[in-house]
Amino acid sequence: MTNIIETINLTKEYKNFTAVDKVSINIKKGHIYGFLGPNGAGKTTTLKMILGLIKPTSGSFLIDNMKFPDNRIEILSKIGSLIESPSFYPNLTGKENLEIIRRILSLPPSSVDEALEIVGLSAFADRQAKHYSLGMKQRLGIASALIGKPPILILDEPTNGLDPVGIHEIRGLIKSLPKRFDCTILISSHMLSEIELICDDIGILNHGRLLFEGSLENLKKLSTENGFEDSNLEEIFLYIIDKDNKLLK
CATH class of the missing domain: 3.40.50.300 (P-loop containing nucleotide triphosphate hydrolases)
Structure with missing residues (x-):
């Protein structure tokens, strides 16, 4: 292999x-x-x-x-990566945080919703990151790593x-x-x-x-x-x- x-x-x-x-x-x-x-x-x-x-x-x-x-x-x-604790803009929503990454990587708009769906955060997309639990923050970190499906x-x-x-x-x-x-x-x-x-x-x-x-x-x-x-x-x-x-x- x-x-x-x-x-x-x-x-x-x-x-x-x-x-x-x-x-x-x-x-x-x-x-x-x-x-x-x-x-x-x-x-x-x-x-x-x-x-x-x-x-x-x-x-x-x-x-x-x-x-x-x-x-x-x-x-x-x-490569998509999550190194040490994920860091986000606390006053932005989960979706808005991923949108920043999407624009930097020049990915299609649909990639944000896809990433949120994969990690099970679709229902919390419009919640500010500062109100996420630790587990949700880890999920958002993984979403930021796999956005674009590297x-x-x-x-x-x-x-x-x-x-x-x-x-x-x-x-x-x-x-x-x-x-x-x-x-x-x-x-x-x-x-x-x-x-x-x-x-x-x-x-x-x-x-x-x-x-x-x-x-x-x-x-x-x-x-x-x-x-x-x-x-x-x-x-x-x-x-x-x-x-x-x-x-x-």
Whole structure:
């Protein structure tokens, strides 16, 4: 299967601190890829490099076989993103906030209503964003990422801070998107319990280094080989992280 995102030894250094250390990930077209790791592992920094928001110290990456930054504009036109907490104009409605994005991207007027319908916010389109609940704001953030139906979505901790009901709703929405729009999703989280319910493949990051990459079945096999139950992937995740932490002491 074709990889739509590939990073090759992607590295970001800040003076004496290495935030991302030679990370090489391979994301298959049409898959949901879970980028997993503790807070501060380097997930967001990696995503920002892929989005061109941060310049890598070294390494490179390809998006749909196009090398960044050679094809920067074309690459970015293929990606919708939600990085950290979504930010909107609080006194504008949800629809008005998306309308700004639509105009910037030169999309047809119908794309706003389509995006609101996809995330289940049509009934709240004319409500000011400041009156949205946290879950509704996350939905509006996802709507801003998928407006125009880009082939790649990058979502950074999209369920962060939500209650169980909100998490369940966002999870269902994300899981439905690849089949509905033939898109690929890269989603970061520090919760394996969330990732394993929606993702096809997983990359585990710790202290900026990629410790594991493979399918959920590969992770289950690794769990069994290390004496854990394959039904409880949380144990193998914590084992991998703890083992790496001990090596760094």
